[in-house]
Amino acid sequence: MAAVRNVGIVGAGAAGLTAAILLADAGIQVEILEKAETPQTVGSGITLQGNALRIFRQLGIWEQIAAKGYAFSTLGLRAPDPAGTLIAVLEDMRTGGEDLPATLGMYRPDMTAILRERAEQAGARISYGKTVTAVTDDGGSVTVSTADGDNVRYDLLIGADGLHSAVRKAIGIDVEPVSTGMGIWRAFVERPEDVVRTDLTYGGPCFIAGYCPTGPDTMYAYLVEKAQERNHEDGPRIMAGLAAAYGGPWNEIRANLDHSARINYTRFTTHLVDGPWNRGRTVIIGDAAHSCPPTIAQGAAMALEDAAVLAELLIQADQVTETLWKEFTDRRLERAKAVVNGSVQLGQWMLDGVRDADVPGLIHSVSSMVKEPA
Structure with a gap:
């Protein structure tokens, strides 16, 4: 018998939906509280490494994900010159196993829609327009209060509500994301025929110029620069100007950076709750517990792994005990910390202009770690 009979989950993103699917499949009653009024249908691309694909x-849902995304198992390196000279094509480690591709790019709303449909099929209920205002733990259950006046009781509450988690604040964890000093332009555009994998260019006017195919006709391109105040409305002009130094596929990408393109600018941030992620019967996972720059593209995978490990422990245990929480911490904290620290370190090396940094060694170390199931 599972440790809980009904679970509340705050947040209908990848982590929350993954936990909901696994718990509902085990016969546990699940309700997801989502602050948005309707399912989110707008977004950009996402890069998913093999260990994320293993969870799918x-x-x-792997077949559905594969059909919507664009899979590849190599990484290209290009020179920051007008020709966009291809320097090398490297085989990527298949961190999900040899029978899965190393990487898959896809449109983030498509990924979320597949997870959402699967969660609903499993029996999970999603309640929209629910903003959490308070969390009260009486030792045997958790009551969640929402801005619309509802008070709902669960055996256990999972906060999967992102970077600025209301659940994290409500349970007294005083940790917030901080800037790493970098910012990123992202554009979701048409895919040129010769974009068949992620290619990265280091140097030029940006720290990194890269792109990832997300489907037969789509891709997202990104430019990483020093964090600064940017006018989003002027995004097409700014991004096209920065991209002018890069050749190869960037010539066609740049031509698509007009006002019809979906372009956004965000700052890289990081945080880590360096200790147990629970307070009583409330636990945070995914971006609520840890976040990092996408320099190793492991953020989504870590969130999915959090959800899968937590669900496994709750399903296997007879009751919620400190032993359960210790095992969850032991299996997740150091792994997430290694990804966060490695991702931040890669960015810091670029900010500091370190030329002899062991970037391949760091990436190989993280990839080797995540190749082992969580």
Whole structure:
């Protein structure tokens, strides 16, 4: 018998939906509280490494994900010159196993829609327009209060509500994301025929110029620079100007950076709750517990792994005990910390202009770690 009979989850993103699927499949009653009024249908691309794909296979949705995304198993390196000279094509480590591709790019709303449909099929209920205002733990259950006046009781509450988690604040964890000093322009555009994998260019006017195919006709391109105040409305002009130094596929990408393109600018941030992620019967996972720059593209995978490990422990245990929380911490904290620290370190090396940094060694170390199931 599972440790809980009904679970509340705050946040209908990848982590929350993954936990919901696994718990509902085990016969546990699940309700997701989502602050948005309707399912989110707008976004950009996402890069998913093999260990994330392994979780999708566990959920039984890998075929749907593969059909919507664009899979590849190599990484290209290009020179910051007008020709966009291809320097090398490297085989990527297949961190999800040899029977899965190393990487898959896809449109983030498509990924979320597949997870959402699977969660609803499993029996999870999603309640929209629910903003959490308070969390009260009486030792045997958790009551969640929302801005619309509802008070709902659960055996256990999972906060999967992102970077600025209301649940994290409500349970007294005083940790917030901080800037790493970098900012990123992202554009979701048409895919040129010769974009068949992620290619990265280091140097030029930006720290990194890169792109990732997300489907037969789509991709997202990104430019990483020093964090600064930027006018989003002027995004097409700014991004096209920065991209002018890069050749190869960037010539066609740049031509698509007009006002019809979906372009946004965000700052890289990081945080880590360096200790147990629970307070009583409330626990945070995913971006609520840890975040990092996408320099290793492991953020989504870490969130999915958090959800899968937590669900496994709750399903296998007879009751919620300190032993359960210790095992969850032991399996997740150091792994997430290694990804966060490595991702931040890569960015800091670029900010500091370190030329002899062991970037391949760091990436190989993280990839080798995540190749082992969580």
